[in-house]
Amino acid sequence: MELNKQTIEQLHKQLIEKKIKPSDILDSVYKRVESVDSKVKAYLMLTKDLAYDMAKKAGDRIMKNDNVTDLTGIPIGIKDNMCLEGFNTTCASKMLEGYKPPYTATALKNLIEAGAIFTGKLNMDEYAFGSSTENSAYQTTCNPWDLSRVPGGSSGGSAAAVAADMCVAALGSDTGGSIKQPAGLCNVTGLRPTYGRVSRYGLIAFGSSLDQIGPMTKTVKDNAILLKYLAGIDKKDSTSAPIDVPDYDSNLRKDIKGMVIGLPKEYMIDGMDKQVKAKIMEAVKLLEANGATIQEISLPYTDYALDVYYVVAPAEASSNLARFDGVQYGLRDTSADNLIDMYKKSRRAGFGKETKRRIMLGTYVLSSGYYDAYYKKAQKVRTLIKNDFDKAFEKVDVILTPTSPTTAFKIGEKAADPLTMYLSDIFTIAPNMAGLPGISVPAGFDAAGLPIGMQVLAAPFAEQKIYDLTNFYQTKTDWHEKRANL
Amino acid sequence: MNAADKYETVIGLEVHVELNTKTKIFCGCKNEFGAEPNTYICPNCLGLPGSLPVFNEGVLYRAVKAGLALGCTIADKSKFDRKNYYYPDLPKAYQISQYDMPIAVNGALEIVKKDGTRKKIGITRLHMEEDAGKLLHLTKSGQIGDAEESLVDYNRGGVPLIEIVSEPEMKTPEEAYLYLTSIKSILEYIDVSDCNMEEGSLRCDANVSVMEKGAKQFGTKVEIKNMNSFKNVQKAIEYEVERQIKAVEEKEAIIQETRLWNPEKNRTFAMRSKEGSNDYRYFPEPDIPPIVISEEYRQKIKKEIPELPMQKTERFVKEYAIPEYDAGVLTADQATAAYFEKTAKMSGEPKLASNWIMGDLLARMNAAGLQKISEVKILPEDLAKMIGLIKNATISGKIAKTVFEEMFNTGDAPDKIVKEKGLVQITDTGAIESAVDTVIAANSKVVEEIKGGKAAGLGFLVGQVMKQTGGKANPQMVNELLRKKIG
Known part of the structure; x- marks a missing residue:
């Protein structure tokens, strides 16, 4: 099998046995990019010189057997909202075209230390606003399983790149479902960690109380390996948790006997694709047959999650994006003849439609006279949503749901209707509001051959339970091994 | 009846104080005045995309200390909020400040007026926030609008501030002046700031209104900014009170606005109307977890607060039998107070010590342009010795003036000067x-x-x-x- 198609686990074994070199994997990855990315359009930029330089360093480490980790020599793609010193970091926005940050995000630093290789910057919805990657100012990424369909979003570039073997793994970021939803639509394994598990330092902020960087991989095992290096407390992020990082991959359980899986009745909504539901129930049966206990649970505040999210996240975003004003960096309209005019013209030219929509929404809900009715109330309901989950996790180990109500939709299908678009994150948003970790793993295909994702959630910092269950599931199924024909 | 006597003035002050931490409030950059522009900067204080604030504990320590010294109640739980507005000196387009849960509330301080009466001025709140950068407009006319270019220096961006808001309880410019000098004195005592108005480490905005005596409703309030010395605060308020009374007398409406003090022209000028008051869209800062203050922490800091100026004044009056006014002058700063105490104790003549320091020493310092008593060459033990020489009739009071001048210039001991210059009194x-x-x-x-x-x-x-x-x-x-x- 070509190297680019293999897992971190498989490649690591060959690397330390010195059967292959990091540059061999990189050759294979870039060859693949060359042949298919003109169709998929996942990469915004390749960092070839940097990558080969990193590959050489990784190769030296392996030759000298000096500080070799699971990730040494492994090519990883990065969503374009994580700062990498000296390299374009655009958030897929015209506003940040050509912007090169003078520092590197902690998550990326952790990977550099582990000896990983960065293949390039991956496409996304502008500032991570979206569920289809259509909101990128530069290009629309296509779903490798059907190029006329979206890969999901906002980490659509990352999901598509992993699905099309244009990297061995990728980093995404998730605010309302931006890792899990595209992972589900592209047949990839994507985990959104507990809020505070991975440092946000250097991740260009969208919703500061929700954002998390997470791994997008070909298997659960790879995911566990990658998270182990990403996670941990960071002095530069005061919201990162002072909780030890378990050795997720070595700790993986061999069975799931006695695990209690909760099925929330509120998630069986109208408008859910029957085939999606059928595949999820199939997975539930398989898990039950292997010793797990299934329990129906109730999360009564689920209905409010979407509304609450679209108050809190845009509010934070409107403030976070205010810094893009044309003063210090980024796009500046030089035709303006006074300060206010410069702000207006620069922001009008630099931001896309959905970005403007969210900024307006967020500005509105924070405005004097509306703050109590919207933002403050939303925060209260957010607490109630969290309480729902806390109660549920007193009884169950994990909660299982579909990742999205439908499979991948057509490019352009929902672009004109933001409300329908927002609904595609309905299952991922509630747990995110509660800060919970959650994964999406491949759970089969619909009749049209489009992937279906299964979401598994756990209590805060119980990523291990998620990995235990879904890794076991992957030992019993081969959905995750399926590849699109490109 | 004089027109001015018909009116009552209401003054409230907002004081911003830069804290003397080694580093800025949310990053590790140096907190120092006067460096080359844009040398103390990093992704955090530049507000670059992806950067995150990390709260400097030294700021909390100083804010709590200031709160306690000003008689405030320290919050059990406090938090930061974002104050959103656009300006080029504010690189994130929001200032991290505190809105509805400030670190300290409900304090008060006492001022002593020249006639010896005392007055308590309430302090509404004290909160922590970051300073903004500094703008420099390259303009020939002096008008911002004409500037070809504007430059930003972000060195000051992220310097820790506390904002102290008074109750509108001051009635005269003199009271405002005394309130301000008392704040400075207290904050210097507890060593949280150097309170240098000229360098901008203490800044003051005044809210001033006038109303007819006995009226229940305050007049329209005007905010005055840009007063860069203590005397200017008093002068600006004096001017403003006069202006407002004149306006009321002439039945002109007073506009709610911000006015700038112009020290060259000795008057205030309208800057901007405050009618459509800014909506800062405050909301809790999600990047910084709430702050929880334990009783233990409060107590620990309380113990570190030294004797404050007012307590010291009272003690000096009692212990050394000097007038309250003198004691007030001597205790305005800690070094002078210590200098006096040492001189008083060593000479055994507190009244003489006070007279020499209040009179000759302060006058001589003024003439020599010295700001701090630590710059004076005369050691307190030498001043005490000199007083001793007068007391035992070795020198006369008149000769003492000569000796003092020599001591001030050379720092030599008085006995040495008396001996070398043959100034011993003839008692034969x-x-x-x-x-x-x-x-x-x-x-x-x-x-x-x-x-x-x-x-x-x-x-x-x-x-x-x-x-x-x-x-x-x-x-x-x-x-x-x-x-x-x-x-």
Whole structure:
């Protein structure tokens, strides 16, 4: 099998046995990019010189057997909202075209230390606003399983790149479902960690109380390996948790006997694709047959999650994006003849439609006279949503749901209707509001051959339970091994 | 009745104080004044995309200390909020500040007015926030609008501030001045800021309104900014009160606005109308977890607060029997207070020590342009010695002035100066007697007049003897001898 198609686990074994070199994997990855990315359009930029330089360093480490980790020599793609010193970091926005940050995000630093290789910057919805990657100012990424369909979003570039073997793994970021939803639509394994598990330092902020960087991989095992290096407390992020990082991959359980899986009745909504539901129930049966206990649970505040999210996240975003004003960096309209005019013209030219929509929404809900009715109330309901989950996790180990109500939709299908678009994150948003970790793993295909994702959630910092269950599931199924024909 | 007497003035002050931490409030950059522009900067204080604030504990320590020293209640739980507005000196387009859960509330401080009366001024709240950068407009006309270019220096961006908001309880410009100098004095005592108004480490905005005496509703309030010295605060408020009373008298409406003090022209100018007041869209800062203050922490800091100016004043009055006004001047800063105490104790003459420091020393410092008593060459033990020399009649009060001047210039000990310059007072009766005899012989006319009852001549003769002895004769002995000899 070509190297680019293999897992971190498989490649690591060959690397330390010195059967292959990091540059061999990189050759294979870039060859693949060359042949298919003109169709998929996942990469915004390749960092070839940097990558080969990193590959050489990784190769030296392996030759000298000096500080070799699971990730040494492994090519990883990065969503374009994580700062990498000296390299374009655009958030897929015209506003940040050509912007090169003078520092590197902690998550990326952790990977550099582990000896990983960065293949390039991956496409996304502008500032991570979206569920289809259509909101990128530069290009629309296509779903490798059907190029006329979206890969999901906002980490659509990352999901598509992993699905099309244009990297061995990728980093995404998730605010309302931006890792899990595209992972589900592209047949990839994507985990959104507990809020505070991975440092946000250097991740260009969208919703500061929700954002998390997470791994997008070909298997659960790879995911566990990658998270182990990403996670941990960071002095530069005061919201990162002072909780030890378990050795997720070595700790993986061999069975799931006695695990209690909760099925929330509120998630069986109208408008859910029957085939999606059928595949999820199939997975539930398989898990039950292997010793797990299934329990129906109730999360009564689920209905409010979407509304609450679209108050809190845009509010934070409107403030976070205010810094893009044309003063210090980024796009500046030089035709303006006074300060206010410069702000207006620069922001009008630099931001896309959905970005403007969210900024307006967020500005509105924070405005004097509306703050109590919207933002403050939303925060209260957010607490109630969290309480729902806390109660549920007193009884169950994990909660299982579909990742999205439908499979991948057509490019352009929902672009004109933001409300329908927002609904595609309905299952991922509630747990995110509660800060919970959650994964999406491949759970089969619909009749049209489009992937279906299964979401598994756990209590805060119980990523291990998620990995235990879904890794076991992957030992019993081969959905995750399926590849699109490109 | 004078027009001004019909009105009552209401003044509230907002004081911003830069804290003297080593580093900025949310990053590790140096907190220092006067560096080359944009040298103390990093992704955090530049607000670059992806950067995150990390709260400097030293700021909390100082804010709590200031809150306690100003008699405030310290919050059990506090948090930061974002204050959103656009300006080029604010790189994130929001200032991290505190909105509805400030670190300290409900304090008060007492001022002592010149006539000795005391007044308590309430402090509404004290909160922590970050400072903004500094703008420099390259303009020939002095108008921002004409600037070809505007430059930003972000060194000050992220410098820690506390904002202290008073109750609108000051009635005169003098009270405002005293409130401000008291704040400065207290904050210097607890060593949280150098409170230098000229360098901008203490800044003050005043809210001023006037109303007819006895009115229940305050007049329209005007905010005054850009007062860069304590005296200017008083002058600006004086001007503003006059302006407002005149406007009311002439039935002109007072506009709610911000006015800038112009120290060259000695008046305020309208800057911007505040009618459509800014909507800062405050909301809790999600990047910084809430702050929880334990009783233990409060107590620990409380113990570290030294004797404060007002307590010291009271103690000085009691312990050293000096007037309250003098004690107030001596305790305005800690170093002067310590200087006085040392001099008083070592000389055993607190009243004399106070007189010398309040009079000669402060006047001499002023003349020499010295700001701090630590810059003075005279050591308190030497000043005490000098007082001792006067007391034991080694030198006269008059000679002491000469000795003092020499001490001030050289820092030498008084006994050394007295010895080297031969300034020891002549107390040898024989030596004085011969001088007296000479003077009597040379001024027979005056002597006759004295004998005839014109006592004023005696002073003249004393002066002549002193002249003869180079000022060194003990004046009391000269006096006695003259009286005896003239009879």
